Every structure is written in C-alpha cells, then in structure tokens.
Amino acid sequence: MPGSCGPFGTACSRKYSIKQTQEKRNKKGVYVMKKKKFTPLTAKELRPEGWLRQQLKIQAEGLSGHLDLIWPDIRDSKWISGDKEGWERVPYWLDGFIPLAYLLEDEELKKRAARYIDAILERQEEDGWICPCSREERSTYDVWAAFLICKVLVLYYECSGDDRIEQAVYRAMHNLLLHVTNSTLFNWSAARWYECLVPLLWLYERRPEDWMLKLAFVLEAEGLDYEKLYRNFDFAHPAVDKYWTQLNHVVNTAMAFKSRALMSLLTGESADGFAREMYEKVMRYNSMATGHFTGDECLSGDSPVQGSECCSVAEAMYSYEILLAVSGNPFWGDLLEKEAFNCLPATTTPDMWAHQYVQMTNQICCSRIAPDQVPFNSNGGEAHMFGLEPNFGCCTANFNQAWPKFALSAVALSADGLAVMSPVPVSVRIEKEGTAVSLQVISGYPFRDEAVIEITAERPVEMELLVRIPGFAQGALVDGEKAEPGSFYRIYRKWEGSTRVKVSFSFVPVLTDRPNDMKALVRGPLVFSLPITETCRKLEYVKDGVERKAPYCDYELTPASDWNYGFCTETFEVRGNEIGEYPFAVDNPPLQIKTEMVKIPWQENGGVCAHLPQERRALSQPEEKLLQPYGCTNLRMTEMPLVSR
Template identity: 25%
Template sequence: MSWLLTLLGFMVAASATAPHSLVQERWQRLPLGAIRPKGWLLTQMTLQSKALTSHLPLFWPNIANTSWLGGFADVDGGIHENTPYWLNGAVPLAVQVEDEELMKTVEQYFEGIFTRQGSDGWLGPDTDRSDFWSRIPFMLALAQYHESLPEGHQRSRCASVAHRFFTAVGQRLEEGVQLGSWSSMRAHDLIWSIHYFAALLPANSSFAHWLLDLAKRLHEAAFQWNEQWFNSSAFATAPVILDSLKTHGVNNAQAVKHGVVWARQSGEVQQGFAESWLAWSQLQRFHGQPHGAFSADEHLAGTNPSRGTELCAVVEAMWSLLLTAQLAPNDRSAVKPLDALEVLAYNALPGSLSEDLWSHPYLQLANSYQALSHEVDHVWTHDGPDSAMYGLAPNYPCCTSNFHQGYPKFAANLFFESPETKEIISALWAPSLARFSHLGAQIELKTDYPFNAGVEYWIQNEEPFQLTIRLPPFLRDDPSAAASLRVTLEGRTVNRTVVDGFLRVQVTSKAERPRLAVRLDFALEPRVSRSSEGSTVHVGPLLMALDLAEERKEVRRHAFEAADWDTFTRKSWQVALPETPRFGDVRHRSFDLPPLPHDAARCPLALEAELVGVRWPAEHQAPAAPPEALVPGQAARSNRSLG
C-alpha cells in the first residue's frame, strides 16, 4: 500500500490550491434507470440489445478477445478504445431495457477489468504511458454503471476503482508524461467523469479538492478548442484538404462540450455555454448537413450533401449537445442545443443504422443513390472505398463499438428536474416512463412522435409541480403548425403561451394513480427549406427521403445475423421539387411490425410529392452540386413517395 500513502501525501499538498467548487447544473439529470423507454423507442432499443450490442462479445475479436481482459485484439492504431466504447453504450442500454443477459456480460467485463487494475491504479493495457484516451470512454461507462447501482459494495467498489485510476493519472502528469494526441483533443470527457465522482464526495474532502486540481491540470494541458479553433481564423470554413487532429470530425463533435464541461469548475457558465454553442454554430454554418449533423468524412468536408458523416461523429455530437443543454444558463440558451439534438436523433442516427441494428455504414451521405463496397471512385476524400456500405465494420472499427451509446443516452435525458424550483423539464419527446424521486412524481409520456402528432403526459404525483415542456421549432416558428396546437390540463383547454421555447403548465392536482393530466394536439404538415445546396422537405422534425426502391445484395456473411451489404436503387434520383411544391396527405402507419422499416412501402410516415425530372449529373459516384436552375430532363412530372 505504499503507493497509496505516497499519493495521499501528494493529494493533500495539491489541495491547498484547488477549492472544492462545482457549479450545480441548472437542470439535474435523473439517475440512469429512472427513465425507461416505451413504445417505439423501447422496440428500437430492445432490437439493438438483441443485435450487435449483445453479440459483439461473442464473435467480434475487438470485444471478444480484447486486450482489456488479457487478449490480443482491440489494438487498432496502437490504442485500445473498442471495448471502452462498447461499454459506454452497453451499460445504459442494458439498464434501460432491463436486459439481464446483457447486464451479466457487462458485469463480467467490469469484473475482469477491475481485477486487472494495476498496482498504481492504471486501468487497461499499458502499452503507451501517454495513452489516456483509451481510458476515457471506460470512465464514462464506469460512471453510468456506478449511477445505476444501489448503495452497497459494488457501488463503493466502482468509486474506489475510479479514485485509484485518477491518482494514477495525476502521478503520470507529475512525472512529466504529456497528454497524447487523442487525449489532448478529448480531455474534457475525462474531466466530466472526474466531476461526476468528485461531486459524490463531501465538500470538505481533501480528495475532492485534489480531483478538481487534477481536472484543472488536464484542462490546461489539453488542446484549447475555443481559442485555437472554433473562435480562431484557423477554423476550417471549406472542405479540408490538409488534415490534422483539429479537423477530425469526431474530435470536433466531442469538443462541442468543452466549454460547458469546464464551466462547472470555472464558474463561468455564460461563457462556457457561449463557447459550446459557438462550436456547434461554426460546424453547422460551414459544414452542416440536412440530417442535422455536420460533414466529416473523416475530416470536415463542407456543406455539400453528397459528402459523408461518420457514425461516431453523430453519437458523440448527441452527447455533447445533451450536456450543452443541461448546463445552459437559461431556457433561451438551453432550447437551442435541444432543437439541434432532436434533428440529429430522429434523422442522422437512424440514417446511420440498418433497420435490424446488425449493420451500419461508416459514412452516411444525405445525397446518395448507392452504398457499395469497393467504391474506388468516391466523393469522400479521407476514408476507404468501403466506407458507404452497410456492414459489420466498414472502414475503421470504431463506429462498430461506439454507436451503442446513441439511443441509450438520448433516452436517459428525455427529462430533467429542478427540485429547488419544483420543476420537471420535458426536454425531448419520445415514448417513455420517468420517475422523479425528489418530487414524488411519475410521468409516462405516451406518444408516437415523431411519426405521429399528439403527446400525452400521464402523471402520478404527491405534490404540485411545474411541468416545463420544450416545443419543437416547427410548433414555435411555423404559424400554421403553431395555430394547430391545443393544450389541455386535467381535461380543460389552457393557454398555450410559449416563452423562450418552452410551454409551462402548473400541475396542481395530486393523484395516487396515473391519469391523463396534460395533452398536446397539433398538426404535422410538410415544410420546404431551400438553399444553394438544394431543397429539403421536413414533416415535424423528420427529414423526408425520396423512395428509390432500394435493393440489397449480400457481400459477406459474418457470425449470427451480421453481414456486409451492397445497396442499389431502381428509381431515378435525378428529380427536384417544382417552384411551387405540391404534396399529398401525410400518411401514418401503425407500429405493429418491428423493427421500424426503412423502406418507403412500410415506413411509419410517408408523403406523396409532385417532382420534376431534371438533368443532374453525378461526380465520383454521387450527385454533383444541384443545377442552379431546373433544366428539365427526360422524366415528366410525377408523384413520388417521400418517407
């Protein structure tokens, strides 16, 4: 135990310069497991838990034979990130869908990693002393696992493992070990986990003081994203040719949280939010895509919708936006990242996954008419020829292990609470059940949104509270949609005044059993947006895609249901909306047949549109920039399905 005595002496000495002060988040997260998916979201997440998430440990070497458990895999690029990535998503997924088998597997991995923790506290294979990065997603997984556990031995053990690891990090920094390249770019994910465990300690704890000093040293040693990139003339405003870690898409997605995470410790909440929102605004302004993400095929690639976006960048951006909203200084600020997150979650995320959750493309393209293996002539510039195909691990393996966090972290943050003001915040709409122990309340959100209109809050509560409901942008900004909104409280129509993006309802009645307390009815109508990159059609938050009559051909079969696929289309993509768009009725279908199908013939929401054939050339096996004016092609006006 000599290492512990030595490091404790170092901690006490360091604590004199590090006051224990973390700003309390304006909105508090509910503990993992307090929000459970229901309806279509439960169907989708259960499907995920029974597909790759539970099967990767059975056959994929990077998880099944991981170096974290003494194996020889998971060493791509000299780092060991795949098993930590997988745990970062498998933990919340297993908890939320109550998958006991998946949780047993997860706990076996934790047990194996715990027992292999080094005598100095280091976690995982120690092949590069500056490789802090590989440990960072593991610490995020550990924080979630700890949060889901009841008080007891295993929960205390998780905290002990974390504390020992943090001491090892501090010792290495004291020895002059520098943050490696990836570690420097992504250090604030580690700072988030330090803050999580520090907040659990008494305010006068010397170790809590030391942890915040450690976070400060990491912050100062890390790449300063605001000053050196997002708020700098160096920021890439065009597709990247000369790439670096600054231009890397996933690094940028993770860096969005940089400002708000550090603001918890600096106390500069307004500044921290401004930095994070500037980061997202810059990415959207110069690289934004119709599905809500930004282009990054592997590096920032401009606004051309035929360029790709890596799946890792999608799920990391979702997590960054959730933290940005939670740590925003006020409602007016918080609504902006929530708006951005909703578009990502309902477009970019499902657009990056197969309908059965057994495969994915490394890159998704907003404009694409094929997804093939061995595309030697391709529009993206920094990734390999298999990047657009659906498969087990096209291009790099990171997305295969990292995509698992997308739906679970989204579901875990549908609601927040503010016990001091007796307020419950409904941040995002998806079918779910949330329990609020501080307020003695339970809310089931019954809805088929975003595929159908109508949201019901079935509430059981011991005392009155304020329900603060974020309204999506189309219900705030579109006059006809806003006019369709009808709000009923305890069966009575009430005022629908919206302030800073939120509708506030006072739930004054109490009930021992759930009752329909609040209901919102509204219309879902198509909306058209035009830009120099072309036209997009939205219904609610959903980006509509043209029915191209897709066909799949199996390229390679892996274990279980995992396979690689080429995808072709049988209908022409060379069409455009006429100057005056004409749409049929929005068609809604039931959810009787899981999984939610992607093909237009069975998708839950579809729309007929009149389209015009145009002369639209292809470049590098993808649609070129759209013609400035509609030049009629061979196809006449016709109705086509959007879904």
C-alpha cells in the same frame, strides 16, 4: 499568492478571479461547483415505452447485443485478458451496452456487462492505473481510453449501484494526475481532454478533494483549446486538400461542443456561449440538411455527397444532452432530436445488424467506389457501405451509446420537479418530498404530433412540470394553452391522484434552403427524402482474420429505381401510417409526404451522383411521389432543386 487564481491557488484561467474563487468555497473550505439546470435520470428511474423501447430491443437483438460474441476486438480484448485491441473499443461498446441492458431490464445482458466490469476492476493496478498495458508502455499509451473507461464505470454505477466503482474511479483519477504531470496529453487524449471531466466531476460531487480540481485544470492546460482555434482561426473551414488533422476531425468537433459547458461547472462561465459560436461556425461551412455536419474524416464542406461519420452522430448527441442539462437552453434539445430521428437511424439498417462509417445526404448507391472516384475527404471507397466495420471499426463499437443515452435524456429532474425534454414514450418514477411520483409520456412522437403526459402522485405534492416546446414547431398547445416554440412551458401546481396533460404541436412541411439554391423538405424534427428502391447483395468474407457472416456481413446496395428528380411544387400532403415492428422501416415508414416531382438531368459517376444537377429543367411531366423520413431510408435523394414544371 499574488497574481494567482483558481480553486487550488495556482494560475490557471483568465475566466475568474481570486475573489470569485474564495466566494465559491463553503464554510468547510470545499469548492462549490455550479449546478446544472437539469439533472439527468438513471436507468433506475426511467424506462422506455412504445416505439422507443422497441428500438432498443432491435438494438439488443442486432449488432450491439452480439459484439462480445462475434467481434474479436470485443470478444478477445486485452481489457479482459485477451490479445486483441486494448484501447477504445471495449469502453465504447460498454458505453452503450450497459444502459441498453438496464433500460431493457435484460438479466442476460446485465451478466455479460458485469463480466467486463469485473475483469476491468480486477485488472486495475495497485497504483490506480486502469488501462491494459505494461508499465513500460504507459508513457506511449494514449490515455483517451482511461477517460472513456472511467466514464463507463460511472455509467455502470448509475445503472447498477455497484459500490466498487467510486473507489476504482478515485484511484484511476488520482493516478491520472500523476501520469499527465509527467507524460503530458498527446494525440486523442489532447483533443478529447474534456471527456475526463465527466467522471472527474461526478467524483468531486461525491467526495470533493482539491487535487481533483487541479487535475481538471491540468487537463485543460494540456489539451486543445477549441476557443482559440475557433475564435482566432478558421478551423471550421473544410479540409479541402484532403489532409487529415486532429484540429477539425469530425468526431473531435462533435465532442468538443460540450467542453466549455463541463468546465463552466467549475469556472462559472457561460454554459453554452462558446458552443453556440462553435456550432454556427461549423455549420457555416459544413452543414447537412439534417442539422448535422459533414466529416469524412475531417470537416468536409456542404456537398450532399460528402459523408458524415457515424461516431460524430453519436458524440454530437451526447454533447447536446450535456449542453441541454447544464445550460437549460432548449436549442440543444432541438438539435438532439434532429440527430436522433434523422442521422442516427439512417446510419444503420432498420434491424441494426449493419451500419455505415459515413452517411451521405444524397446517397444513390452503397457499393465500393473506385479510388479515383471517391468523394470523401480521407475515407476509402467502402466507407458508406453497410456492414460490420466498414472503413474502420470505431463506429462498430461507438454507435451503441446513441439510442440508450437518448432514452435516458428524455425526462430530467428540474429545480422543483420534472422536465420532459423530448415527448417520446417513456415512464419515470421518482420521489418528491417523500412522495412517490410517476410520469408517463404516451406518444408516437416524432411520427405523431401530440403526446399525453400522465402524472400520478401517491399523495398530494406540489411541483413543477416543464415541457420543452421544439423551436421548429409553428405552434403548440399544452393543456389547451398556447406555448411558445423554443421554450419550456411550465405548470406548477399541486398534483393529486392521476392527471393528464395533453401536448400538441403544429408542424408544417416546408422546403428549406440549402447551399447552391438546393432545397430540402422538412416537417418538424423530420427531414424527408425521396427513397430509392434498392437491390441488396450480401458480401460474406474474412478480412484481417475477422469473419463477415450474415447477418453481420457487409451489404452492397444498388439503385433499382430512378433518382434524378427535382421538386416542382410546394404543395405537400402528409400521410400517417402504422408505427410497425421497425419504427424506422424503409419499406413501411410510419409517415410519408405526397408531392409531385419531375425528372431532371443529373449525372452520376461510379455510384455517386454529381454534387449538383447539370441542368435545372424538367425532363418529364410531374409525377406523384411519396417522400419518407430521412431515417427511414437506405438509399435516398434529400437535397434537390425546385424547378419549373
């Protein structure tokens, strides 16, 4: 057809031509997708070890492992024939609960996950519609939940091998094409259309049909075009007038980083070119010292007392995992580690029974803020408190995905072997050319600066080992050879028996620049904060029929030590401690940095410290202080000025 383009012969995209499309079809006429640089492993092939396994056990023993027992929106959801929320919360929770159960090989958790999957599959309607609403409600039902539940079903298949899943996803996707052709995307589904590509492209790889490609481009056409928003307008600029918008909503932003990477598998465009541009523009206005960005609810500027939503951390991590796999660019591995080791543990209590809706870089108190003193863009005065569902319950369900998916991303299949994406403690077992190959990463990273990678081959086998070298390392050695930071170090050889490869990094504590001539102390992937001793008060009550009862009650944290300090030296001493029962413990952190600091004039108002100190002068003689990882704090000061003694 003259003037047409695209894999199904209709005009759809400026990024490729008819000739390119024809070249992408094989001899059977099947459109061939571009391959990812790395193929993620499943819970059948990878197991967490060491502190990472312990972190997942803490999650299972905390809120994540009990939501179906205590929280009405999961326990009594419409997804399982109850009368509570029947939209995103059950899919959000399952997105983390399922890999958690399988990574820990916990049979009880697996049974509880299966109960939900069975109910969802049994309720799928004859025409393929899968969400819990009546036919009359379909036109007003936001199908973002359909994208999400199909993504969950794919994850369940990868964990369990359940042979019902493929047909269920096939029917749901086919129904979705008919549905969105008549009832176009709106609200959250329009903002998050690319999330549907995760199950859709999985399905196309297994049983390719042209209607699936059509659905991909219909979703793209009906959804928000983030390229136009970010290239032609300044939607990364914070919503300073405190209005709410989908266009720079912080969770949409975190999700959208991967939008073009997923589409690139069909179009052949750059896998991460736009993502880099978008990230740089977002960080230009909204950066945090951790490498994340503020958003409470929408992008909120670079003040250290603005918040950032817990959901945005979980979704940024997932986006970076996809970007790393699709593009192979180690830059995304750097960002992923910064999220996982700083923002993620900081937004939950060490026992993971409570979480915040938003975290603050400089967080001196977590008690209710009076309405006229709230610093947040469009969140309430309890959004930064730790509890069951502070401010809004989406994060209660959604924070569950972050640790399990991070564990699964630690090692991936490369073109000709295995790639260690993050040297955290895991073990892997795969087959290479019919030979059983196991890989174990023995490490205390990021609390330690080295790791040992042990590869055992049942029979001699040739393959590559890739090791991601973090870009924030000052230097690195792999097997005694220098390795370039910000790259993958490659070893290609014949592996026989067991072979150990030692990896070591050079990390130096440095004060990094922050806006308004403030500083933050960073060492490798970890940001360090001045911890504030806290007084904790449990708040047990019932709200909207939902009980808050210890340990899943709310917690008010108030400061019991001074916080108004500034840096006064660039001399730092690193101290290593035991990695204990709680890897991100507040009271016994696995790493500390000793330095000297001075008190400075710094006001607070209603439990929130001023954006900047009122003066940059010392009020005291230098005091010896121990800073600890940002993720090992509940109350903290992170961005502080460097002042004269």
